[in-house]
Amino acid sequence: xxxxxxxxxxxxxxxxxxxxxxxxxxxxxxxxxxxxxxxxxxxxxxxxxxxxxxxxxxxxxxxxxxxxxxxxxxxxxxxxxxxxxxxxxxxxxxxxxxxxxxxxxxxxxxxxxxxxxxxxxxxxxxxxxxxxxxxxxxxxxxxxxxxxxxxxxxxxxxxxxxxxxxxxxxxxxxxxxxxxxxxxxxxxxxxxxxxxxxxxx
Amino acid sequence: xxxxxxxxxxxxxxxxxxxxxxxxxxxxxxxxxxxxxxxxxxxxxxxxxxxxxxxxxxxxxxxxxxxxxxxxxxxxxxxxxxxxxxxxxxxxxxxxxxxxxxxxxxxxxxxxxxxxxxxxxxxxxxxxxxxxxxxxxxxxxxxxxxxxxxxxxxxxxxxxxxxxxxxxxxxxxxxxxxxxxxxxxxxxxxxxxxxxxxxxxxxxxxxxxxxxxxxxxxxxxxxxxxxxxxxxxxxxxxxxxxxxxxxxxxxxxxxxxxxxxxxxxxxxxxxxxxxxxxxxxxxxxxxxxxxxxxxxxxxxxxxxxxxxxxxxxxxxxxxxxxxxxxxxxxxxxxxxxxxxxxxxxxxxxxxxxxxxxxxxxxxxxxxxxxxxxxxxxxxxxxxxxxxxxxxxxxxxxxxxxxxxxxxxxxxxxxxxxxxxxxxxxxxxxxxxxxxxxxxxxxxxxxxxxxxxxxxxxxxxxxxxxxxxxxxxx
Numbered sequence: 001x002x003x004x005x006x007x008x009x010x011x012x013x014x015x016x017x018x019x020x021x022x023x024x025x026x027x028x029x030x031x032x033x034x035x036x037x038x039x040x041x042x043x044x045x046x047x048x049x050x051x052x053x054x055x056x057x058x059x060x061x062x063x064x065x066x067x068x069x070x071x072x073x074x075x076x077x078x079x080x081x082x083x084x085x086x087x088x089x090x091x092x093x094x095x096x097x098x099x100x101x102x103x104x105x106x107x108x109x110x111x112x113x114x115x116x117x118x119x120x121x122x123x124x125x126x127x128x129x130x131x132x133x134x135x136x137x138x139x140x141x142x143x144x145x146x147x148x149x150x151x152x153x154x155x156x157x158x159x160x161x162x163x164x165x166x167x168x169x170x171x172x173x174x175x176x177x178x179x180x181x182x183x184x185x186x187x188x189x190x191x192x193x194x195x196x197x198x199x200x201x
Numbered sequence: 202x203x204x205x206x207x208x209x210x211x212x213x214x215x216x217x218x219x220x221x222x223x224x225x226x227x228x229x230x231x232x233x234x235x236x237x238x239x240x241x242x243x244x245x246x247x248x249x250x251x252x253x254x255x256x257x258x259x260x261x262x263x264x265x266x267x268x269x270x271x272x273x274x275x276x277x278x279x280x281x282x283x284x285x286x287x288x289x290x291x292x293x294x295x296x297x298x299x300x301x302x303x304x305x306x307x308x309x310x311x312x313x314x315x316x317x318x319x320x321x322x323x324x325x326x327x328x329x330x331x332x333x334x335x336x337x338x339x340x341x342x343x344x345x346x347x348x349x350x351x352x353x354x355x356x357x358x359x360x361x362x363x364x365x366x367x368x369x370x371x372x373x374x375x376x377x378x379x380x381x382x383x384x385x386x387x388x389x390x391x392x393x394x395x396x397x398x399x400x401x402x403x404x405x406x407x408x409x410x411x412x413x414x415x416x417x418x419x420x421x422x423x424x425x426x427x428x429x430x431x432x433x434x435x436x437x438x439x440x441x442x443x444x445x446x447x448x449x450x451x452x453x454x455x456x457x458x459x460x461x462x463x464x465x466x467x468x469x470x471x472x473x474x475x476x477x478x479x480x481x482x483x484x485x486x487x488x489x490x491x492x493x494x495x496x497x498x499x500x501x502x503x504x505x506x507x508x509x510x511x512x513x514x515x516x517x518x519x520x521x522x523x524x525x526x527x528x529x530x531x532x533x534x535x536x537x538x539x540x541x542x543x544x545x546x547x548x549x550x551x552x553x554x555x556x557x558x559x560x561x562x563x564x565x566x567x568x569x570x571x572x573x574x575x576x577x578x579x580x581x582x583x584x585x586x587x588x589x590x591x592x593x594x595x596x597x598x599x600x601x602x603x604x605x606x607x608x609x610x611x612x613x614x615x616x617x618x619x620x621x622x623x624x625x626x627x628x629x630x631x632x633x634x635x636x637x638x639x640x641x642x643x644x645x646x647x648x649x650x651x652x653x654x655x656x657x658x659x660x661x662x663x664x665x666x667x668x669x670x671x672x673x674x
Contacts, residue, residue, distance in 0.1 A: 016524065017517035018397055018497050022635040027616050031267065031282035033241035033289050035350075045637045050623070074517045076398040079431065080635060081614075082333040083239065084349035102398050105367075105433050106333060106347050113351035163365065165225045176351070177252070180359045183219055183227060187255075187361060190218040190229055198215075200454035200462045201231050201259075201326065 002115035003173035007096055008142040009069030011133035012059050019073055020080035021107060025089040038085055039092030060093070064136035070097040070143065072126065072133045077118075078107025087114045097143050099150070101126050112166045113176065117145060119160045128152065145171060205472035207369045208438050209404045212344040212469070216327050218361055228364045231326040232343075233356050234312045235262040235299065237290040238616070239331030243354035244293040253297070255360040260299040261321055264290050265311045266616045268304050270579050270606035275305065283617065297357075310582025310608035313337040313550040317421065318584055320450025324439035324466040329356055334550045334632065335434075336427040340420035341447070342439035342469050344404070347428065367433045368478040370403035371471075374411035376485040381666040383560065384419030385552060385630070385649035387411065387483075388426040389491045393501030395481055400432030403479060406471060407437050411485035417446040418556035425551045426632050429498040438470040492537055492662055493634045493647040495525035500634070504652070504664045508535040528636055529644050530624070538662050540646070544627040545576035545603070545657040546639070547650050549613035552630035553581025555588050557650040562594040564654035564668055570602035571660030577604040577619065579611040603657065615639045628656035 029041040047058045054061045060068060071077075071090070077100040078086060087110045090098070098111070099119045111118045121129070132139055132152045139153035145167060150158040169176065180187075194201065206214070218227040233256075240262070247253065254260055267283035268274065278284040287304070294301035302309045308319065313334055316322045322338045328345035329335060331353040338345035348362065356362060372391055392399070405427050412423065420437050427435025437443075444463065447453045454462045489503035500522075502509070510533035511522040526533065531540070547553075547561050558580065570576055578598045580586035586608055589595055595605045612619040613631035621627055621643025630653050631638075634645035646662060655665040 015517060015520070017521045018499075020497075020633075020635045022614075022633070022638050026637055026641075027614050030238050030616065031280075031286055033245070033286060035242050045641060050641075074521075076401070076431065079397055080333065080633060082331060082347035082349055084242075084331075084351060087349075102401055104398075104431060105401060106349060110349035110351065113349060163225070164223045165221065165363075176363055177250075177355050177358050180227060180355065180361060180363065184359075186219045186227070187229070187359065191360075194229065198325075198462075198465065200323070200458040 001113070001173045001175060004096065004115050004117055004145055004170040006142070006144045006146070007069060008140050010065060010067055010137050011070035011072050011129065011141045012065040012068035013130050013133040014059060014071055014073045015130055017074035018076045018079055021078055021083050021086040022080055024078070024086040025083065030083060030085050035088050036092060038089035039094065042089040042093045067094065067137070069094055070099065070141055071095055072129045073098055073100040075101045077103050079104040082106045084110045084113070087111050087116055091116055099126060099129055112170060115170065115173065117143065117170060119150070121158065121160060125158050205475040207471045207475045207477065208342060208406055208436055208469055209344065209369055210475070212325055212327065213366060215325065224365060226364050226366065227361045228327060230329050230356050230360055230362055231259060232316070232321055232328045233260045234316050234328065234330035234335065235260060235353070236266055236312045236330070236332060237264045237286045238266045239350050240293065240353055241286060241289045242350050243357055244297065246354040247357060252358045254299060254357045257298040259360070260357065261316065262290055262294040262299050263302040263309055263312050263315050264304055266610045266614065268609040269617055270609045270611045270619060272607060274607055307583040307587065310585065311550045311553060311610055313425070314553060314581035314585065317341065318450070318582055320447060320453035323447060323453065323462070324443060325469050329362065333428045334425050337421050337425040337550055339424035339427060339435040340417060340437050341443055342436060344434055344436065346434040367404045368402055369476065370400055370405045370432065370479040371477040371481070372405050372407050373409040373480070373482045374407065374485050375409045375482065376411060377414065378411050378485050378488060381490055381651065381669055382488050383649040383651060384415050384422040386488050386491050388423045389493070389498070389501045389647060390483065390488050391481065392426060392430045392498050393491065394483060395430055397429060397497055397499045398431045400427065400430040403432050405430065405432045405435045407435060412437060413440065416556055417442060418554040421554065422551055426498065429632060439466050490649065490652050490665055492652065494529065494531060494537065495522065496528055496634055496636050497521070497525070498632070498634060498647065500525060502537060504537055504662060506537050508533050508537065510534070538664060541626070541661045542628045542646070542656050543574060543625045544621060545574060545653050546612040546627055546629040546631060547577070547653050548579030548581065548611050549631040550581060551632040552650050553579060553585065555585050557630065558585065558589045558594050561650040561654040562597040564651050564665060565601040565603070565657065566597050568601055568658045570657050574657060574660050576602070576657045577606050577612070579606040580608050582608045601657070612639050628653045628662065
């Protein structure tokens, strides 16, 4: 997995609440058997009209946000379907950080498996970053995972929390499966014990 | 004596392989369900790293999202991408030796209907699937939740998941339901009360007399939509209803194993005085037949209500409501039962079981589909279809003018040809009313099978109790 350490980039505002994974990547793009190439379809139904032309009002189509690497979003981002195609599409578009007051559980976990950092902050701080992101491409925001700090374009520093294990995996770009397989002996002994306790499973 | 535990605590503790200092656990997974949409990249990952499936005997695969539901589907899948995805599952299931129910098998159906039907889902288990509606299996007192594709690969390779424990939330539905009110009305009403993020970070245990009185089918409907309430999983403690459903199923334990299992299953309840981080109580008598008016499952109102105005909401929901009304083509103040519909969809992992079809058939018996409305009934599995045909339900649907389809996810998410055209409005028994969910610019109103059947008859959103009164009169 690609490492995530520190990033300075454009933040795009998406204040809508309850942005679901159907919006992030509509189902017609789930028919792929690959992980790559979904960025062009990210937010497809909001981003393109019925003829496939770009909707100029959609935030990521505006010139100042086309290179956005950070999304500042409304509450409960990523709700709905478990599709990992949602973080795949965002990452492929170039989004590496999403900031909101809350995330749906599965989407939140899926981000970390793809070198992306979802950050939960209180409403006032999300509001502040939302305002900062409305300034466009001249306002660059820095996200430092090691220090757990966001620096706004005005130089204001916001601290954030992150699970220590997930942080470690992101900083090192670690492969979960490899880590778990190091515990194969523990899995073996659990299975041996479970097959005694619950032989019907 | 150890501290009192919730049902969730008990199942969790029985599956912890190892615990790190920061509380991150390696959790053992008893059953892994797999479908064609979220698994190809995971199997590909195994191939690329030379890894194998650790427990193919506990891994069950079935194609459901992409499959056609027309009766001529044996001729194959027309859409090339869909076909490739189903073919990939065929090949992966064979190559890695997991249990498999192909499209041609009468047991094929929606993964969350097939699992319980075949006895794969049992009380006290951990069950995962690359699908958010895995929450369904919680109805058995199994800890069941959706995972992403990276985690699918992780479970295939290790039979475990890296997890942090969620908080405990109790949702109690007291008393009795009134006539015409069903499990779907319970689960939608809970989401209406708590919001789609109300359960975030929690595992919900549903309890109370109204939940106890539900059949397994109804309990699955309730737990299925725990995810729409934001919860990681929903649970209902197993009881005689559960044991009676499980007994005799193909992969349920038999003989001495059954007795051993029962001994453990009977300990699977929340201890008195166990701690819940959040508690929600709803009186069963207060629940009415409900429908959704917007584009989030929390946009729930009793059918007797009117379309709300954006000003009725606060914060970010004001703009979301504005957008939803615009998308849904609705004006504030419109009576919900004045809203005309174009399409009716009865099916999905929420409401595609035999009891759902019986409820719809009861309303449709001797009645006709309203002119200009198209409607389809899509059973959740080939065995549900067979059972319905044995009971003559298919004939009731066909006589009323509805289509009788083969099993699959169908118009719940419209990955196959079963889709809404732009602007079409659907009375749907599925679980999500998101923008574009049932087809680009399609409009979804979620409701129970009985309510969907009532809408089919009148051509508009309808309080099913009005049709029931007609029957009684």
